[in-house]
Amino acid sequence: MTAEITALLADGDMVTVRLLREDDFDVVVDLHRRLDERDRYLRFFTAHPAGLEHLTRLVLEGPGLGAFRGDDLLGVAHYRVQSEGDTAEVALTVDGSAQAHGVGTLLLEHLVSLALGKGIRRFLALVLAENSRMVRVFSDLGLPCVISHTGPERDVEIQLGEPETYLERIEERERIADVASLRAVLEPASVAVVGAGRREGSVGRAVLRNLVDSGYSGELHVVNPSATEILGVPAVPQISSLPGPVDLVVICVPAEAVPGVVEECGRHGVRAIVLVTAGLTGTPLGERVRESVRGHGIRLVGPNCFGVANTASSVRFDTTFAHGVAPPGRIGVVTQSGGFGIALLDSLSALGLGVSTLVSTGDKYDVSGNDLLRWWRRDENTDIAVLYLESFGNPKKFSRLARALAREKPVVAIRGAGTAAAQRAAAAHTSARATPAATKGALFGQAGALVVDSVTEVVGLLAALSWQPLPAGDRVVVVSNAGGAAVLGAEACTRHGLRAPELSADTVAGLRRLLPGHATVGNPLDTSAAVTAETFAACVSAVLADDAVDAVIAAGVPTGVGDPLAALKPPEQGKPVLAVRLGQLESVTAHAGVPCYGDVEEAAVIMAKLAVRSLWLKKAEGVIPDLDDTDLVTAARLVDEYLAAHPDGGWLSRKDSEEFVGCFGIRSTGRRFGDTELIVRAQIDETFGPVIVLGLGGLDEALLDDRATALCPLTTAGVDGLMDGLRSAHLLFGDGDGSVDKAAVRNLLLRVSRMVESSPEVVDVDLDPVLASPEGAAVGAARVLVRRRPHSDPYLRALR
The missing domain is CATH 3.30.470.20 (ATP-grasp fold, B domain)
Structure with missing residues (x-):
């Protein structure tokens, strides 16, 4: 393992896990001495163990791991290799005040990883039968575990590795801890803005304006030494003057002032920071910020971000500097690009859609897309997730998290930088490491994410996902009152992998009764330009009723007879309908609960993605098979x-x-x-x-x-x-x-x-x-x- 790793406990508190060193001797001895009589008995099988210094020496020689909160040692775990070479005896000690917070489990997970890297394949432990908490730590780990059930002592044998059950348990423990820590970011009881002034047009004032306008009901403060109030919000001269601890601080000050403000936040007990300021990454200032937030256990969004918003009625807060408050809705958004986020908010608002939560991660010192995937998994206010990510810190975790979420809620991913020029721009923008387009595509595809390439395409897809059911398959019929549009639509569907089914004889007969003799009845269906809106809608309904049809694209051109789409309504057959009004200037609009696009090509692209999701959901998850003939x-x-x-x-x-x-x-x-x-x-x-x-x-x-x-x-x-x-x-x-x-x-x-x-x-x-x-x-x-x-x-x- 690396020198030290920062991780979260079950309650969201942050600890540092690292290898114990010789100079940790005194703090390890002190940990053993702090144990009360009961804990000493459970750990050492006697309430008054002799030779604590010798036991400490064994821990340090282990190898041993320690979990620290600041300078305080909360627990240790170590193993000693047995004569078999691939087997080790393991032991845990956790301070009484830190028990029941997941310290022991976290240490054991890290010890398993350390042991696997050294070729260890089995852990053994001896535990008193009455030490039910420790027995539960071993048995709930998720690894194959055998525990004896006779006598006053329990022999524990754990087979090491990475079976699926173990990975699932780790993910769930991480999700619980992550969500607990993110509440300070997404559901803060108190917020302070540093850098909001009286001058209109500044970023800090824009952030404060949106906080006020969002109707945030928690405690709101401004830190400004030159004012007593700004926009009706009381101001204090410095962080230390705030009345009590604050959950979230939004920092909008020049880069050179940021490390000092962050350190003040840490000393005052602030739990989370949204760092809007840019110009820190790649400089000593940025490293000071990283060290400070880790040292004080603070969750950090940014730097170089445009804020966070949560529109849930129980929270209602917006710390972005967008030109208006984020519209409420059911779509969760995480983006490294502030410009993309602002454009998406505007487009969604125009359609009557909105966001549940929005997080601009910027340079991603801490909070990332993986954090939001965990949050949305159990968030009742989020139905769809949207990701714009220019870099990946842990792709394997991302793949598992995104795939698990996509099984429950659609995950839409913007492809982002693919060409060399675009990757250079992303690196300059958010210090993102270049990712080959094929690799990123594989990551998204295996995770079940729907991939799009532009704001226009993502909005069109979100409209369809929000307002229409998924098709049962990929069989699509194009219905149009214009022959050219019908042909172009059918061609577009085939080009994007959709199938063109034959209509049943009963459907054809019913359509001929509805349509004039010169209409072309088939797939595509050309109703002719002379039909009324009611007849056009009846044709769409008749096609949807055909068992061989999964979905319909209804393309209309307004004529002197009328608008063929005017009578179109949300389908009652549980099958999706996408409308197209040829010549429409907007890429997508809302039409009586049906998304309406400006071109049949756009509708075909969106329908293909709906079909991809439907078919992906029907596929089995797949397993990693056991293979014979391996040596x-x-x-x-x-x-x-x-x-x-x-x-x-x-x-x-x-x-x-x-x-x-x-x-x-x-x-x-x-x-x-x-x-x-x-x-x-x-x-x-x-x-x-x-x-x-x-x-x-x-x-x-x-x-x-x-x-x-x-x-x-x-x-x-x-x-x-x-x-x-x-x-x-x-x-x-x-x-x-x-x-x-x-x-x-x-x-x-x-x-x-x-x-x-x-x-x-x-x-x-x-x-x-x-x-x-x-x-x-x-x-x-x-x-x-x-x-x-x-x-x-x-x-x-x-x-x-």
Whole structure:
């Protein structure tokens, strides 16, 4: 683990977890001495243990971890390796005043991570039977645990690893702690603004104006040494003059003054800060801010952000400097771009939509998109989540969190910087690390997020998600009173992956009774320009009633007869309808509860995303399968032997590379003419972890550049998504002549994923070509690059 990690307890308090050092001897001894008689008995099996100094020495030699709040040691955990080598005895001690807040569980999680990095695979512990709290800490951890149930003592055996149950328990504990700490940010009982003056046009005054106008019902203060009140809000000269602790402080002062204000906040017991000021990142000022908020246990939004808002009736507060108060609604928004957030608020307001919560994260020193994903998971005021993220601090956590939320509520993600120029702009804007477009796309896709590229597109999608049900599938009929619009709409639907079903005979007969003889009855349906609004609406209803139809795009052109959309109403069949009024200047408007777009292309794009979500929800989650024919011992030996001879790492020989991949059940073969050539590559991204690329090989690679990307670990659902992501997937894996064995390719990809997940020293695997045929798949050539890498645990509970 790193030198120290900041994490949250169950009640939202912040602690630092770090390896204990020799100079911690006195504080560890003091911790043991502070235990009351009962706790000493439960920990040492006697109320008056002899040799506390010796016991402390064992903790320090451990290795041991300590949880600190400031300089106060709240608890320690350590293990001692047994003779078996992969087994260790573990012990915990928590100060009486800190018990029942999750200190022991947090320490144990970090100790498990530390032990796994050292090759430990089993923990043993001896606990008094009456020490029910400690027994519960072990049993509730989420790891396979066996506890004896005879005699006055309990033998505890814990198998270490990262099973799904353990990761789910960690996530839930982190969610509880995170939400508790975020209440000071999103549901503050008191707010103070630093930097609001009398002058109109300043950022601080705009923030205060929105706070006043939002109807915030909590305590509101201004810190300004030159005023007694501003906008009717009482002012005090400095933070220390505030009457009692304050939950949230909004700072809008020049960059050079920020560290001093933040330190004042810490000394006054402030729980959270929204730091609007820019110009801190990459400077000593920014580092001072980071140190100060961590030292005082403060949650921080920003710097370089445009504020936070919560429109819930129980809170009603807005600390943004937008030109008006955020409109209330059911959409949660987290954005690194203040400009995007302001534009989105304006667009939603024009449609009668609004936000539940909005957080502008700016340079993301602390609060990030992951925090908001946890908040929205249980927030009854949020139905849809919108994310504009230019960087990812912990993509693996993001993927799990977003996927869990997307199973309950739609998650909409703005794709953001994809080109080199855009990535340079993002880096200058919020110091965001460049993320390859394919990697970001894989992250969003595996998380079940609906990806859009512009404010216009996100607003159009939000309107559809807010006002229409999801389609049962991807079968869409275009109904129009203009033949050209009908054709363009059908073409757009096909281009975006939607299917055009045939209408049933009964539906066709019913439509012919409604329409004039020159109308074109089919899909698309051209009603002709002469129909009334009532007839047009009846046609839409008739099509929706067809069991072969999942959704309708109703495109109308106003004529001298009237507006064909005038009688259109929200569908009663539980199927979505998207309207199009050709020539409409606005990209999307509200029409009697139906979103109405200005072009059939826009409607087709939105309908396709609704269908994608519907189909994604129906798919099984997928699991990481157990794979046979794996020889982890030999694989580790090959890597260790090479690194012993080449400490800086390098490529294994061809023979060793083939033997290494063979340890994971991947067979090699000579070149076979007539087979389809694929390439499979797995590389380590320092932020995203192992990334797998599947593509066409040989001549097809040069001509078509058809590739798909996925993040590890691959599940049974994720591997299918990777293969289906190829443009040529229907040709490669179809049932016709020339298709390849999809099951064999799927099996190979799952084994590559297992390979890079279980071998952290492997940083690049290049299988080129992979020779695939209807009879199977084998590797023509394999290359493996290895290098020593520090152990990392993306699922460990830790703040940024």
